Each structure stands twice: as structure tokens, then as C-alpha cells.
Amino acid sequence: MKFTTEQILDLYREQAAKHGDGGTSTIQDIRTRVLEIEALAAHLSDGEKVLEVGCGNGFVAEELVKLFSIDLDAFDFSPDMIEIAQKRKIENAKGHVSYAVNDVLKLDADGLYDTVLSERCIQNLVSWDDQKVALENIVRALKPGGQYVMLESFWTGLNNLNEARGELDLEEIPESWHNLFFDEDKTIAEMERLGCSYVDQNPFLSGYYFGSRVLLPALMPKGKKVTSNSRLNDYFSALPPAGDFCPMKIVRFRKN
Numbered sequence: 001m002k003f004t005t006e007q008i009l010d011l012y013r014e015q016a017a018k019h020g021d022g023g024t025s026t027i028q029d030i031r032t033r034v035l036e037i038e039a040l041a042a043h044l045s046d047g048e049k050v051l052e053v054g055c056g057n058g059f060v061a062e063e064l065v066k067l068f069s070i071d072l073d074a075f076d077f078s079p080d081m082i083e084i085a086q087k088r089k090i091e092n093a094k095g096h097v098s099y100a101v102n103d104v105l106k107l108d109a110d111g112l113y114d115t116v117l118s119e120r121c122i123q124n125l126v127s128w129d130d131q132k133v134a135l136e137n138i139v140r141a142l143k144p145g146g147q148y149v150m151l152e153s154f155w156t157g158l159n160n161l162n163e164a165r166g167e168l169d170l171e172e173i174p175e176s177w178h179n180l181f182f183d184e185d186k187t188i189a190e191m192e193r194l195g196c197s198y199v200d201q202n203p204f205l206s207g208y209y210f211g212s213r214v215l216l217p218a219l220m221p222k223g224k225k226v227t228s229n230s231r232l233n234d235y236f237s238a239l240p241p242a243g244d245f246c247p248m249k250i251v252r253f254r255k256n
């Protein structure tokens with residue numbers, strides 16, 4: 001096994017202590033966070049009952065209930081993260097969110113939700129077998145016709161990114177130690193086996209990653225460090241999502 005559940009819990013205990021209720025918790029690149037929220041919001045509508053799986057410190061859930069009059073259940077298996085989420089004082093919300101500790105591997109909801117979201121959570125499970133259990137539980141939680149908005153990391157984007165970097169003699173970016181990225185074809189086949197149809201995908205970070213992870217390091221004068229808070233990233237993060245150059249993207253499924 002590449003990593004253990006205990007290591008994951010330790011990682012998010014540290015993240016909780018370091019970032020509190022901030023948007024940089026679990027993702028230090030704040031432009032990625034902003035683009036993630038915009039992309040998720042494009043798939044929500046007022047009046048929906050929504051589940052967010054692996055909500056971390058609840059930052060995204062707070063933003064979503066400010067944007068939509070949705071009834072949102074958000075859970076995470078890190079008690080440290082949920083303690084922070086439950087202390088949020090959310091003002092000017094159109095919708096309602098409740099935060100709870102739960103494990104997606106034990107999720108026991110049946111036909112309750114119009115939309116289930118996950119944001120870099122199922123990639124944290126320790127094996128494909130566990131990931132399949134999580135996908136099955138998510139599908140069970142959906143109403144017939146409900147959608148799963150899967151914002152997770154896929155190999156296609158990382159491979160394309162590394163191929164582009166290789167052409168410019170930049171070293172490969174590895175899959176991070178605490179993640180098991182998804183094989184797109186295998187994931188779609190599994191979701192179809194579970195009674196879902198593939199809807200579409202949105203490689204919303206592709207332009208930004210091509211700029212910030214390929215062009216920026218190639219352009220940077222020798223010896224100068226590339227950081228995600230570079231001013232050039234203001235431009236790259238505004239690029240349209242051409243190609244498939246970021247592991248993280250949204251893949252959507254609908255329960256039949």
C-alpha cells in the first residue's frame with residue numbers, strides 16, 4: 001500500500017492546525033481554489049439537496065451556500081477539519097449547510113441527493129477497491145437522475161502535463177504521496193457498472209496548469225524559484241481551459 005489511513009488523518013490534522021478555516025487548507029495555490037469553486041458552482045442550481053463528500057474545513061461548502069439556496073450536507077472523516085467547519089459563522093447565506101464527521105466508506109444514504117460533490121477526496125483512499133466502495137456509496141446516495149460531480153485527479157492530465165514539460169526539459173511532476181489518481185476509462189466503466197451514465201468533463205484547470213506548471217518554469221530565469229504566487233499566474237489563471245493538462249478536473253455522471 002502506498003500510504004495508510006492513519007497517515008491521511010495525520011496529514012489533515014496538520015492542515016487543520018496550520019490553515020484553520022482558510023481557503024488555503026489542503027490546497028496552497030489559492031487561484032486553483034477560486035477556479036475549483038467557480039467550476040463546481042456551474043453544476044449547481046437553487047432548490048437542490050446536495051451532499052459534499054470530504055468537505056475538509058468547510059470552506060467550499062460555505063461559499064456554495066452563499067451562492068445557492070441549496071440544502072447541503074457536508075462531511076469529512078477528519079474530526080479536526082469538522083471541528084473547524086462547525087465553528088463557521090456563515091452570514092448572508094441563501095442556503096443551509098450542516099457539517100458532520102463521517103467516512104465515505106461507511107456512507108449509508110439511499111436516494112436522498114440531487115447532487116453529490118467530491119473535491120480531491122476519493123483520491124485520498126488507500127486502494128482502488130476502497131475507491132470503488134466509495135463510488136458505490138455515492139451512487140446509492142443519489143436520487144435517480146441525480147448527478148455526481150467528481151472533482152478528482154486523473155492520470156490523463158498528469159501524463160499530458162509531464163509530456164509537455166519533458167519537451168522543455170523540465171522534470172516530471174509525480175503523483176503526490178497521499179493520492180491515488182484515477183484511470184479515466186476504468187472509472188467511467190465502473191460508474192456505468194454501478195448504474196450511471198457518463199455526462200461530460202470539464203478540464204477547468206488545464207489552461208492555468210499549462211501556464212503555471214509548463215510555461216512559467218520554462219520562462220523563469222535559471223536559478224530563480226517558481227512559486228504559485230507569481231504575478232504571471234494572474235494571467236495564466238485567466239486562460240481558457242484548452243487541452244487536458246491538469247490532473248484535477250470535473251467528470252460528471254448521472255444516475256440512471
Ligand SMILES: C[S@@+](CC[C@H](N)C(=O)[O-])C[C@H]1O[C@@H](n2cnc3c(N)ncnc32)[C@H](O)[C@@H]1O
Nearest residue numbers: 026054055056076077078103104119120121124
Ligand atoms: C485534499 S482534502 C480536500 C478537502 C476539501 N474538499 C477541500 O477542498 O478543502 C481531502 C479530504 O478528504 C477527507 N477524507 C479522506 N478520506 C476520507 C473518507 N474515507 N471519508 C471522508 N472524508 C475523507 C480528508 O480528511 C480531507 O479533508
